[in-house]
Structure formats: C-alpha cells, structure tokens
Amino acid sequence: MVKIRVENAWKEYKKKSEIVQALKNVNVEFEAGKIYAIIGRSGSGKSTLLYNIGLMDTLTKGSIYFNEKNVSQLNDKEKSRLRMKEIGFIFQGFNLNKNLKVNENILLPMFINEKYTKEKRKEKVRALLEMLDIGDKANRFPRELSGGEEQRVAIARALANEPEVILADEPTGNLDEENEKIIFEILKKLSLGGKCVIVVSHNPEIKEYADKIFEMNNGELSKNLY
Amino acid sequence: MYQKSIQAFFRKKTTYLHLAIIIIALAISIITFCIKDYIGNWIELQMEGKDYLKTMVLNAMNEEKQKQIDEAAKEIEKIKYVEEVRKKYLNNISEEHYMYLVTVDNWKHIDYVKKQVDDMGYILGGGKDAFEIQINSAQYIQKFASFVNLFLNILTTIILLLFSINLLKDEKADNMVLKAIGYTNGEIWKIMLVKIIIFVIIAYILSQMIALLLAPIIDTLLFNYGIENYKDYMLNNWNIKPFAYVSLIIFTLGIILYLQINKIKYISDRT
Ligand SMILES: Nc1ncnc2c1ncn2[C@@H]1O[C@H](COP(=O)(O)OP(=O)(O)O)[C@@H](O)[C@H]1O
Ligand SMILES: [Mg+2]
Numbered sequence: 001m002v003k004i005r006v007e008n009a010w011k012e013y014k015k016k017s018e019i020v021q022a023l024k025n026v027n028v029e030f031e032a033g034k035i036y037a038i039i040g041r042s043g044s045g046k047s048t049l050l051y052n053i054g055l056m057d058t059l060t061k062g063s064i065y066f067n068e069k070n071v072s073q074l075n076d077k078e079k080s081r082l083r084m085k086e087i088g089f090i091f092q093g094f095n096l097n098k099n100l101k102v103n104e105n106i107l108l109p110m111f112i113n114e115k116y117t118k119e120k121r122k123e124k125v126r127a128l129l130e131m132l133d134i135g136d137k138a139n140r141f142p143r144e145l146s147g148g149e150e151q152r153v154a155i156a157r158a159l160a161n162e163p164e165v166i167l168a169d170e171p172t173g174n175l176d177e178e179n180e181k182i183i184f185e186i187l188k189k190l191s192l193g194g195k196c197v198i199v200v201s202h203n204p205e206i207k208e209y210a211d212k213i214f215e216m217n218n219g220e221l222s223k224n225l226y
Numbered sequence: 227m228y229q230k231s232i233q234a235f236f237r238k239k240t241t242y243l244h245l246a247i248i249i250i251a252l253a254i255s256i257i258t259f260c261i262k263d264y265i266g267n268w269i270e271l272q273m274e275g276k277d278y279l280k281t282m283v284l285n286a287m288n289e290e291k292q293k294q295i296d297e298a299a300k301e302i303e304k305i306k307y308v309e310e311v312r313k314k315y316l317n318n319i320s321e322e323h324y325m326y327l328v329t330v331d332n333w334k335h336i337d338y339v340k341k342q343v344d345d346m347g348y349i350l351g352g353g354k355d356a357f358e359i360q361i362n363s364a365q366y367i368q369k370f371a372s373f374v375n376l377f378l379n380i381l382t383t384i385i386l387l388l389f390s391i392n393l394l395k396d397e398k399a400d401n402m403v404l405k406a407i408g409y410t411n412g413e414i415w416k417i418m419l420v421k422i423i424i425f426v427i428i429a430y431i432l433s434q435m436i437a438l439l440l441a442p443i444i445d446t447l448l449f450n451y452g453i454e455n456y457k458d459y460m461l462n463n464w465n466i467k468p469f470a471y472v473s474l475i476i477f478t479l480g481i482i483l484y485l486q487i488n489k490i491k492y493i494s495d496r497t
Binding site: 054056076077080081082083084085087089091093095097099100104107108109111112113157158160161 | 399413
C-alpha cells in the first residue's frame with residue numbers, strides 16, 4: 001500500500017530575469033485506494049506539483065517521500081526505475097507516439113521492465129485493451145481512433161507496468177462529456193482497486209468522483225476542501 | 227528497447243525526405259573528394275621520375291651582372307626547400323661565362339622558391355614551366371573539386387545539424403513520455419543516437435553507391451582533360467576519409483544530443 005508525502009515543497013522557475021514561484025511550501029499526503037483531485041486556476045502550479053510527485057523534475061527545496069523513503073535525492077537512474085515501477089502518467093494531450101500502433105504504444109513501458117517476457121508482454125497488452133474496452137483497436141494507429149479511445153490507450157500504457165500511483169494532468173481536457181465520464185469511471189475503478197490516483201482537473205465533474213479535493217492557488221495548496 | 231522507436235522513426239515520411247537530401251549532399255561531397263584526391267595522385271604520377279623538372283636556372287644577363295649572381299646564389303642556397311645550387315660553365319662561349327642550376331627537393335616547392343628569388347630581384351627560369359601547361363587543367367579541376375567539396379562538407383554538416391534539431395523538437399513529446407514511463411536520460415539518448423547512426427550510415431552507403439555508379443560518367447569527363455583511369459581508381463580504392471568525416475559528424479551530434487536530452491522535463495500543457 002503506497003503512501004506519498006510531500007514536505008515543505010518549493011519550486012521556482014527562472015524565466016530570463018523573472019523568477020516564478022510555482023510551489024510555495026506545499027505539504028500534503030496521498031494514500032492508496034483513494035482518488036485525489038487538485039483544482040485551481042491556470043498557472044497556479046498544479047502541473048508542477050504533479051510532475052514533481054512523479055519525479056519528472058526536481059524541487060528547489062523540500063522533499064518527497066514514497067513509503068517514508070525520501071526519493072527527492074535519488075539519481076536519474078533510480079528515479080527512472082521508480083517511475084517505471086510505481087508511477088503511471090496520463091496527459092491531457094494523450095501523448096501517444098503517432099507512428100506506433102496501439103499495442104506498440106502500450107508495449108513501450110514494458111521493454112525496460114525485466115519482469116516481462118515477450119509472451120507476458122503480449123498477454124498484458126491484450127488484457128489491458130480488454131479491460132478498457134478497446135480490444136479491437138490493437139493494430140490501429142492513434143490517428144484512426146477517437147479522442148476517448150486515445151486516452152484509454154494512454155491509460156493502458158500508464159498501467160502497463162502495474163504502478164501503484166496514477167498521475168493524471170487534465171485527463172479529460174480534450175474530451176467531450178461522454179468520454180469524460182468514461183475516463184473518470186476508469187480512474188475511480190483503479191482507486192477502488194487499491195491504486196493511489198491523483199487527478200489535476202478544471203472539470204467540476206471530478207468532485208463527484210474524488211475522495212479528497214485540494215485547491216492550488218498561486219503556488220499554495222489549500223487544505224482538503226470537501 | 228530500440229526496435230519500436232526505430233520503427234516509428236522509419237514510419238515517418240519526413241525521415242525519407244531528409245534521407246534523400248542527405249544522400250544527394252553526401253554523394254556530391256564524396257565524388258568531389260575522390261576527384262580531388264585522384265587528380266592529386268595523378269599529378270604526382272605524371273611528375274614521377276621527371277627529376278629535371280625540379281631544376282631551375284639562374285642566368286646572368288651580361289658580363290657586369292656575372293658577379294652579382296654569385297652573391298644571389300649564396301642567398302638562394304639558404305632558401306627553404308632548396309637542395310642544391312650548382313655552378314655550370316658554358317664552355318662553348320667562354321671560361322668566364324657560367325650559370326647556376328638550382329634544384330629543389332620537390333616540384334611542389336618550385337613556386338615557393340621562385341617567389342623568394344623573385345623578391346630578391348632575380349629570375350629563375352625553367353623548372354616545371356614546360357610541363358605546367360599539361361597539368362594546368364588538371365590543377366584547375368582539382369581546385370574546383372576542392373572548393374565544391376569544402377562547400378558540400380559544410381552544407382552536409384549544417385543539414386545534419388538542422389535535421390537533428392528538428393528531430394529533437396519533433397520527438398520532444400515522445401521523449402518526455404519515454405522519460406515518464408521510466409526510461410533514463412541515458413537510454414533516451416542512446417535511442418536517439420542509434421536512430422541517427424542508422425540514418426547516417428544508410429545515407430553514407432547509398433551515396434557511396436551513387437558515387438560508384440557515376441564513376442564511368444566522371445571518368446569520361448576527366449578523360450577529355452587528359453586525366454585517365456578515374457574509374458579504376460574508384461573501383462579499386464575505398465577512400466576512408468569521407469567515412470571518417472561522417473563518423474566525426476555523428477560523434478559531434480551525439481554530444482550535442484546528450485546535452486539536450488538532459489534538459490527533458492515535462493511539457494506544460496499550456497506551454
Ligand atoms: N518549465 C517552466 N519554465 C518556467 N516556468 C514554468 C515552467 N513550467 C511552469 N512554469 C510556470 O510555473 C507556474 C505554474 O505552472 P503550472 O504548474 O504549469 O500551472 P498549472 O498546471 O496550474 O496551469 C506558471 O506561472 C508557469 O508559467
Ligand atoms: Mg497544467
């Protein structure tokens with residue numbers, strides 16, 4: 001059961017002469033089996049927080065703990081392996097490789113995971129596609145899919161290495177209402193299955209699915225709103 | 227790990243467009259290099275054994291000047307590349323009448339020595355003058371080929387650099403995803419580098435083949451200027467230098483990519 005703790009997190013970006021404080025002393029905890037929503041205005045620092053939790057960037061100050069282990073100081077290789085095993089990312093723009101077929105996109109994370117043999121990889125892709133109801137799309141290219149289907153492929157890719165944590169940055173930002181509902185349902189199901197799901201979203205709908213909601217305001221994270 | 231990324235790279239239409247451009251540029255670069263190199267060898271060959279070409283004559287115009295050239299001869303002996311300065315009597319005219327024969331170590335240095343002597347106010351006659359007309363057009367072609375070669379080398383380097391920058395931009399999102407799903411910066415770099423190496427090697431092999439296929443045509447062209455056997459040279463010699471040049475480019479690109487790859491973070495959706 002994974003537990004993530006962010007402690008006194010500060011992040012500043014240097015833009016030419018200007019310094020942007022994207023995170024200001026953020027303290028927060030996330031647990032397994034729950035779905036967390038982070039809402040807030042554009043530019044308030046939501047993505048920055050999410051990608052720092054996901055070890056894609058380094059905090060200016062502060063620490064991130066995975067199961068009480070400080071992971072902020074790990075090197076690139078260690079962070080990468082942790083991302084591979086423990087974290088699945090979902091993006092607003094899906095970010096599928098448009099020159100790879102659906103099944104190839106999902107295979108991509110598994111190539112560096114030694115726990116999979118060739119057969120197991122294939123099996124896993126099939127199971128994920130079934131689970132996400134896109135079993136017939138395995139050999140299509142992303143351009144042949146609808147937005148909702150693309151995002152489900154992206155979710156399959158995020159789940160390929162069976163991570164404990166799912167980080168979604170505006171996952172429904174490019175989708176219509178119907179698909180938005182499908183995606184939120186999937187994320188809810190994943191949290192009920194024991195994963196720790198953190199969703200950044202503008203969408204008010206998320207309130208119906210989230211166990212806890214935080215608001216980002218100018219780099220500061222509010223206490224639990226609901 | 228590499229296979230899918232390479233597959234994706236070769237499914238892109240732009241890859242083939244870039245490949246075509248690079249192949250043409252590299253082919254011209256290889257051909258001009260070979261022409262330059264071959265003509266150099268050819269001139270050497272023409273000069274071989276013709277030692278008399280290395281000897282020039284310092285003559286006195288009249289009786290009064292006779293003493294002055296003794297001084298000049300001593301100076302000439304000190305000039306770089308001059309191997310020997312020998313006095314030669316012209317017996318048939320008079321005992322007092324002589325000239326100096328100046329021999330240089332290599333015909334390539336004739337122009338240099340002539341220039342030095344000219345600066346001293348004397349004129350050296352003979353040497354390769356007689357022969358120069360024969361190799362003149364060859365040297366002209368060689369200079370032209372060198373110029374085109376240099377130009378194309380610079381062009382090829384710039385094009386490859388632009389393609390790499392373009393590739394980095396084009397695959398920025400894909401690389402960010404690779405990072406997100408757990409690839410290290412080093413692994414992402416290796417994937418990029420392997421793609422570029424395969425790309426450049428394909429381009430090199432194909433342009434080398436074009437250079438070989440065009441050899442008969444160039445052979446005919448050069449033959450018109452009295453330069454023979456270019457085709458044989460192309461078929462029998464594999465010039466390592468264009469390959470070394472290509473390897474150097476890949477090496478440089480590798481370093482540039484490495485510095486860039488370490489900057490991969492994430493793409494903010496609002497840019
Ligand atoms: N790579 C970056 N370089 C410089 N400034 C950045 C970078 N990423 C984000 N920022 C700035 O940090 C602030 C927070 O950005 P972000 O986390 O993307 O906000 P949100 O996701 O809430 O819209 C913004 O002011 C943004 O301009
Ligand atoms: Mg954002």
